[in-house]
Amino acid sequence: METGIMDARNPAAAPSRVTTLVARGGEAAAFDIAAGDRIRIEDLEGRQPGLLFAPEGAFGAGALAQSEDDAAAVEAARAALAARGLDASRLTGFRLFSDETAPGSSVELSAAAAGACALVVAGAAMAPDEQTPPTELRVEIETSGPSRGAAPAPLAAPKLDIRVDAATAQAYRVKAGDYIQIVDVDGRQCSDFLAFDAAALDKGEEFGLDPTVTRTLMATANPAPGLHSKYFDARLNPLVEIVRDTVGRHDAFLLACNSKYYEDLGYPGHDNCTDNFNRALKPYGIAPKAGWPAINFFYNTTVGADDQITMDEPWSRPGDYVLLRALTDLVCASSSCADDVDPANGWQPTDIQIRVYDASENFSRGIAHRMTPDSEPRLTRESGFHPRASAMTRKFVEYRGFWLADCYSDEGPIAEYWACRERAAIMDLSPLRKFEVIGPDAEALMQLAVTRDMKKLAVGQVVYTAMCYPHGGMIDDGTVFRLAPQNFRWICGDDYCGVHLRELAAEHGLKVWVKSSTDQLHNVAVQGPKSREILSQIVETPPHQPSLNELKWFRFTVGKIAGAPVVVSRTGYTGELGYEVWCHPDKATLVWDAIWESGRPHGLKPLGLQALDMVRIEAGLAFAGYEFCDQTDPFEAGIGFAVPAGKTDPYVGAEALKRRREHPSKKLVGLDVSGAEAIGHGDCVHVGRAQIGVVTSATRSPVLGKTIALARLDVAHSEPGTKVEIGKLDGQQKRIAATVVAFPHYDPTKSRVRAEAPASA
Structure with a gap:
């Protein structure tokens, strides 16, 4: 990831290029340095030793203490560099950080000479009863000079590597099976994409991507990696599929910008993607158009509830990309959008990089996931059980x-x-998400962070609890495992919990480490x-x-x-x-096979997300983004039992939750729904004309033989037996009768989940 920063000593200077990369736990990351570069290596979570390997003299004499020989780390560094075709025969190793390093500790270096480096994150596989996960080290490289033009390293050896200069377009051929990578070099830059069946073009027939057909067949606004990944032509034939997407925010229904658009804004003669495409496609015998319907990658458009189409600056960051796979021989064209009169390209068109890779390459499918807005993107990964499930x-x-x-x-x-x-x-x-919370102040941190009383949690015990913001809204729910007197494991759904815990520890001066163990x-x-x-x-x-x-x-x-x-x-x-x-x-896989x-x-069977949703709604179990969010408190989420009134130690949100407990405005209830029509998350709930709540989750219960729902209602209408209506269409034209009931709908006494083993077992 790259960003531009200004030199505080000389505000008039051109922005430097800052490249950020992450070396993950137990892995090695290779990077290049140039003389004069400033390098900062940060131990984000603490207690994470690393080994930095660099050419002799790269950081000057005495910049770092040289490490003792570490054969395994040296081999990992050599492999990381060899994968980039770099000679690793002359490397000097330096040991960074230790088992006691505080979270956020960093080392800053100045490069005295150019060269290739490798950072190895020390650590072995963690046993499930241990709390020693190897975690990330982050590298920031600040390079003098302008930030524009630095494309990330290719994913593999490219067959074709094209720079589409700002406000231009280029056409190119792609063979069936080959991969097309469209890279937003500097971020916030739209790139229209066209593709035509090459065999049909040779016959004088033009069949290109058709957004209407694509949306109809894929039943999605924009195809994405996974099952619904293809783009089609007017014959309903697939031309390309999405393999990777590090942004997830695009447009596939508006025209590429054209002369009329700029004329209407008062800019006659302005460069535009349509004219650029017409020129680029002319050698292929493709007739010009007044406006090209295109996939516009990185273009941030939305359709509002009022049917208005709006747009804003793209979400893409420097180096973000979309990876496509050609499903037949294609003639393609890509643009760097010329729009500099509105936020479409962040007001300044920049370059797009196009790379084509051979069909023999094997790229994983994935969507980028970021823990926080400034985190490195991580592509969708497979769990250790995926080989059996797949x-x-x-x-x-x-x-x-x-x-x-x-x-x-x-x-x-x-x-x-x-x-x-x-x-x-x-x-x-x-x-x-799993987080190991260890150190002399581990109990104090967890007592401060969650609603349950950690002092009552015994070693070997688990407790379900909420984690809240100061205003009482929920960050997440989860379970706390107590592995030892000052050793906890927090298991939840949101990566941000780890950031929140570390910030909380730093704010209160607690000596504690919060180590991410999800991948272990x-x-x-x-x-x-x-x-x-x-x-x-x-x-x-x-x-x-x-x-x-x-x-x-x-x-x-x-x-x-x-x-x-x-x-x-x-x-x-x-x-x-x-x-x-x-x-x-x-x-x-060993564990799965034994259980299977x-x-x-x-009669054991595998269970997917659809079936899980049915059983958890019947059991009245909360789901993030449905029963709760940062605007709902635990009482409104139906988990008020996780906020004991008897906890006297202060914790985040305590005062707000006390106030909300005493003066509730909303309550989570169960609904028995008349008929068998589908009810969904977000459906409005009415008494007469007034909306008094919203459905959070709903399902057709197989065991109960009826449609049931969870809903957040105004407390004035939350008593069991209250008659309400679920609004469909516009909420007024069609109503479905429902009755407020207690929840959970299934096994309300929890006799099944509490069932003890027979005495003879």
Whole structure:
């Protein structure tokens, strides 16, 4: 990632180019330096040793203490450089940071000479009962000179590498199967894209991308990596598919800018993409148009509720890109949009880079996920269990940076649902974020950060709790595991929780480390009445740990499955007796296979997101973005039980939550819905003409045989038995009757999830 910064000592100077890269835990990252560059290496989370390898004299004599020989690190550095075709025979190693480094510590260096460097993040695989995950080191390289024109390194050796200068367009040919990378070099720059069937062009027929057909067939505003990834022509034939997208915000229905657009604004004769395309495509015999319908990558347009089309500056950052794959031989054209009279290109057109890679390359599919706005983008990744899940379905969706199964091809979500309710089901939940909270002030930090009383949490115990902002709105919900007196594990859904915890620790001067362990700790849920029988046959625990049959609700134990170290907690998200099994991703397939074989006689099935939504709504379990957000408090989210009135120690949001408890305005309730019409998240709830609330989640319950919903209503209309109506169409023309009921709808006493093992077990 690159940004431009001004030199504070000379504000008139051209902005420097700052390149940011991340070396991830247990990996190596290679980068180039030039003489005069300023390098800053930061240990974001603390306690993360690193080894920097650079040519001798690159940082001057005595800049860093040279490390002792570390054969493994040297080999990793050599491999990282060799992958870039660089000679790593003369490297000097320097040790950075230590096991006691404070979060946010950094080292700043000035490059005395040019060369290629490699940063190795030390650390081995973390066992699930350990709290030693290797975490990221971030590198910032500030280079003198203008920021424009520095495209990121290619993804592979390109067959074609084209620079589309600002406010111009170029045409090019692509073979079937080849990949097309469209790079926004400096960020906030739109690039129109056209593609035509080359074989049809040779016959004098013009068949290009058709946004209307594409939207109709894909049922999405803009195709994205995954199942709905293709762009079609007017014959309904696919021409290209999206493989990667690091932005996720584009336009595919407006014309490329044209002369009329600028004339109407008072700029006759202004450069425009349509005229640029006409010139670029003329050698291919393609007739000119007054306005080209195009895919406009990076163009930030929206359609409002009032049907008005608006636009703003693109979301793309320097180096962001879209990677396409040609599905037939193509003639393509790409522009750097010429618009400099509105925010479409951030008011200043810049360059676009086009790279074509051979069909033999193998690029993973992914959408970029950023923990915070200034974080490095991470493409969608596969969990350690993905090889087993992908053997049973192709229906994967992007969920919080991971590919998760939406449903399985065997029988579908209804059969998966019944397996969970009547027998057992297994589900990959690895996208849950995990944070190791360790240090002498770990309890103090968690006591300050969450609503539950951490002083009451015993070692080996788990508690469900909320994490809130000072105004009482929720950051997230999650579970806290207490592994030792000053060792906690926070498991939640949002990466930002780690940032919040570190900021909170720094603000209060607490000596504590918050280490991200999501990539070291993947997990499956095994849920259903037969889950105990299935796991008790394969989970081995040492004498000092509870056996599977002894494990109580919201407790965990440590053991092994098929020789793989695991942590097993009696937790879940289904309202059934169930467990979660946590292991290192390297052991995931081994753990899955053992559970699958043990579960086969009991009718175990895989569970996808569609079926999970049914069971969690029946059980009245909150989901981020539905039952809660930063504008709702735990009481409004239906988890007021996670805010004990007896907690006397101060915590973030305590005063606001006390006020909200005493003067509630909204309440989460259950709804029994008349009829079988579909109800969805966001549907309005009315009493007469007035809207008194909104549906947060709804489903057709197989076990109850009716449509049920969770809804946030005004407290004046929240009593069970109250008659309300769910508004469809415009909320007024069509109404569906519903009755307020208590929730959860299914097993309100939680007898199933609390079920203890028989005495003879």
